[in-house]
Structure formats: C-alpha cells, structure tokens
Amino acid sequence: MALLDRTSTLGPVRDKVEAGERLDLEDGLTILESDDLLEIGELADLARRLRGGNDEVSFVQNLYLSQTNVCRVKCKFCAFAATQKQEHAYSTTTEELVRDAVAQHRLASFTEIHMVNGENPHIDLDFYLDTLRALKAELPDVHLKCYTASEVHHMTTLSGLTHEEVLVELKAAGLDSLPGGGAEIFADRVRALVAPGKEHADIWFHVHDTAHRMGLRSTCTMLYGHVETYEERIDHLIRLREQQDRTGGFVAFIPLAFHPENTVFERRGFRHSTGSEDLKMMAVSRLMLDNIPNIKAYWIMMGMPLSAVGLHFGANDVQGTVMRETIFHAAGAQTETEQKIDQLVRFVREAGRIPVQRDSLHNTIQVWDAA
C-alpha cells in the first residue's frame, strides 16, 4: 500500500538530531521544503528536549517604548518610520518618556524596558545617554534592553565614535542589553532589495560581537516572508550560529514574520506568511540554532493561538506582557498590545506547559503549577 511505502525525507535529519549532530544548509532546506508539518514539529520538540529543555515556558513582564519614529533609512518593509515633516512623526523628550515609564511602572511593575527607535538624524548621542541615565535613576531595578545594532551604528555616525566607544558610553549610562532588531535577512541580495539604506550585515554582527565581548547580552532575530529564498533563511540562521560559537552572547532568537500592511509590499500584493510557514520557521530555527538556548514564539506577531502551537514546534518562550508594542501594529498586527501575567499563565498552562516568569537574561523569577 502506498501509505505504508511512504518514506519521510526528514529521516536523515532525525538521525542527526538523535545523534546530537549539527545540521547543515541542506538539512535546513530539507526541513523547509517538507510538507510533513507534524513531523517537523515533533523533531523540533525532540531537539529542544535532547538539548536540555523541559516543560517550562517563560515570559517577561516588559514595557515597549519608542522615543522617536523619525528615521533616515526608509526600509521598504517598515510601516513605523516617518520623516521629520510628516504629521505622525514624533520625538519624545527624556522628561516626558521617563515620566510616562514611571507612571506605567506604578501600574504594572514591569522588570524590563524594551526600547527601539528610528535612526533619527536630528538628534545626537546625548539624546540616548540622557534617556538611559534618567530611566536608570528613576527605575534602578528595571533592565534596560535598548537600541538595535542598527541604532548603535547610527550613533557612531552621529558621534564619530567607534562601536566599542558608543557601547561603553551606553553601558555606563545604564544600558543592560541589546535587542536583536535590524538583522532582517543578512544576504546582500535581500538587503539591497528591502533595506538598501541599512548598514551591511557585517556591521550588525560587529556591534553584537563587540557587545558580547564587553559582557552585554543580546537577542537576535530574522524578518522572513518577503523576498528571501529558503537558502537565504538558512544562511541567516547559520551566520547567527557561527557568531554564537564565537561569543555565546545571544540569549534568545525570535523569528519575525513580515507584516505587509501599510508598506510598499502591500501595494505589490504581498500577503502574510501562512500559519504553517510560521510554524516551520519556528521549528527550523530550533533545529538549526543548536547553541542558542531560547526560541521565542512572539505572540504579538503570531497571535496567541498560533503561539500556543509554536510551543510544540521548538519554542520555549512567549516574550512577555509587551505593553504598548507599536512597530508590528503599525504594519497591521491585529493582536492586543498587552497580555497581563494571569493571561500568559493561563495560556501557557492550556498549552500543557509550566508557566515561568523570567528576567531579561532568562533567570527564573517565579514558577507556577502546571495546572
């Protein structure tokens, strides 16, 4: 019978996972080209468990801030940026931003501020340093995860300093870690098409490499689902894995699906990636990134129902309460902008896992019962 004769193309990948061997480019392509979604999920979950994962699923209580959306770069996938003259452009003063953050903290006691901005050419390095100092002074126990590698590079052009010099200043002002944005897809061909004004991928890596060697930790990302090929996605993951071999400073990886609304790609007929594509990306990320301990199912981007499935496709973290996300919502994300802790606990429990509130470096703050 045809059904009994069926041979999975994933067999050689499974053999490598079970043997603890590193997967290569061909293995990654085999996974993405397979239609056997359930086996892919099962393989990713197996890899996660064989590498020490358990039933715990973590989240952080965090506030998202963006001090300015003015940006010189004009990435074609971006619905967030504005020019200085546009009506929706904003640049918030340090005083306003800190007052707002302190008020939010009274309401929600978040442990992390996640802040990213446009690359605003009308400000200087002090804009960032003053903000970090003021936030740290008012909220000394809150972890400041601020500024993508692209922004750090932008600060070098504003100040004439090197990456290391800028990072030393930011760290002294209160920076605790870097978020992983700005990675997009590393392949030159893709960057030239979707973000021609953005720095070369080598610069993104140099910023993270420098930060890691200074003791700062960071996350890393990939924005997929636009013009990239499967080869370019796997190449991206392998480059991150190689960097992690060198410095070990990535605490987590977040696959980010492209949202075309309000971008030039919407007019060209681009659509969201499908749920099965998102789940495959989750799984292949876990399978390829054997040296990055945490893979996030970012519910703001995927929605809660698909994120719950993602926990069975290699993810072990759902990011966090994410108060006030603006960037994916500018591009049409329909999710709520805040999930309170009791909602996340219920969500994790209903996925059959153990909820764990963590800090920004993935240390445990609180563990709940499984049900």
Ligand code: SF4
């Ligand atoms: S993605 Fe970032 S760098 Fe690119 S246009 Fe948007 S805000 Fe600017």
